[in-house]
Amino acid sequence: MSRSVALAVNGRTDIGQVREENEDAITWFAHPEQPFAYVVVADGMGGYSGGSLASRITIQTLSLCFSQLITPTFLACSPEQQKLMIDAAVRSGIYKANHAIIDAKADNPDFAHMGTTVVLTVVWKDQLTVAHVGDSRAYHWSLKGLTQLTRDHSVVQEMIDAGTLSEEAARTSEVRNHITRALGVHDDVEPELKSYRLTDSALLMLCSDGLTEYLDNHELQHVLATHRPALECCYRLIDEANHGGGKDNISVGIMEVTVGARSSVAPVAPSQTADGEDTTIRRN
Template identity: 85%
Template sequence: MSRSVSLAVNGRTDIGQIREENEDAITWFAHPDQPFAYVVVADGMGGYSGGALASRIAIQTISLCFSQLITPTFLACTPEQQKLMIQSAVRSGIHKANLSIIEAKAENPDFSHMGTTVVLSVVWQDQLTVAHVGDSRAYHWSLKGLTQLTRDHSVVQEMIDAGTLTEEEARTSDVRNHITRALGVQEDVEPDLKTYRLTESALLMLCSDGLTEYFDNAELQHVLATHRPALECCYRLIDDANHSGGRDNISVGMLEVTVGPNQSVAPVISVPSGQGEDTTVRRNQPRFGE
């Protein structure tokens, strides 16, 4: 049975302190009548305005797929069918965005090196779907702590996995911007995609690496746990990243999920640090809040 869910969403992108152009793009939406919302963040690359074009193509193409999702047919389906339809829309949006970027590259030689990361979260009732390509990230925060929902497709992540680099060293590594998967590079791109069931009120945060360059998971958790109103965390985090140097473009999207009539995301003064990558509360059962 689906739980009563209300959703609110906000986002911001910023050029930072060094770059001459903002190659990030972000979009978000909350349905006025249905418990449906999403956030999409893309971090472009390629110079000559190519990165900005690639990220813009990504968010526009994916948003178009999502805009066609909530139909009478969808609403009449079972929760399991709806989950599969959302996953199909996510994969279709990413696939179409990838091909559109490749087509744009073919039309203009100046864009031959462009591409983009993408990370997205879609909430329908108590279902959360997360997908990503590249090193832009999604996080889930509740009163139980912070969970990083995505694992970077990057050279430094592979080095961390191999034990040759720590997460702290990765943030200053010379190859920290080298990603191993992106839109616009090959005709076939496979996103990492997972669906969860939301069982308690939470914050979902999506961001480009212009933010995570400066914050580890414990620092992100502290801001999400203590800063209110919750949706204004996106402004606070971007301002903090700029004060720390702002070497890259910075984008943050926030989706606030309130589950049940009497539950809300309340501030906490002290919570345990959440590092780690585990996306489940029980092994092999991707649910939150049990």
């Protein structure tokens, strides 16, 4: 039997201290009546406003797919069927966003090199779905500690996995901005999708790499564990990255999940949007 779940969401994107344009985009939503919420973060690339277009296309496409999910038919289905429907919506949304970006590139030569990463979380009752393409990340924090839910699709991650590069060295590597998977590059893109059951109250944090370039997992855990109200962690984390140099755009989304007893926490800004290949793709 599913436990009672209360969901609250918040997010922010910031241009940082160096870039002239914000190519990140973020959107978040919490249903006013059902235990359903999502956060999507996209980190665009390509210049000439192409990166910002790619990230906007992605969050808008996924938001549309998710907005059509909670229907009487969905509510009447079994938990197993609901999970399959959520997974299908995630895959469909990423597929459609990928092709919408490719179509936009075909219409404008200036956008020839644009693409975007994406990371998202969808929560329905006590069921968590996480999907990503690229090196934007999702984390889970509870009283048990911090867990990174995604594994970067990047050159440095492959080097770490092969044992030729340490995680510490990866943060300053000359190829740290080279990703191996992105939307808008090939006709076929394969998101990495995972599912979890939420058994305890937790915070879910999604971010672009403009944050993780400056804060390691220990520093992220410290902020998520100590800064309250919890939904304002997104502001604190972005401030920390900007104080560290802010060389890239920075986006952070926070979902507060309260499992068990009925919660008095109300969603903050329940629906918001902010803009900002086996091939190696380098973000400028």
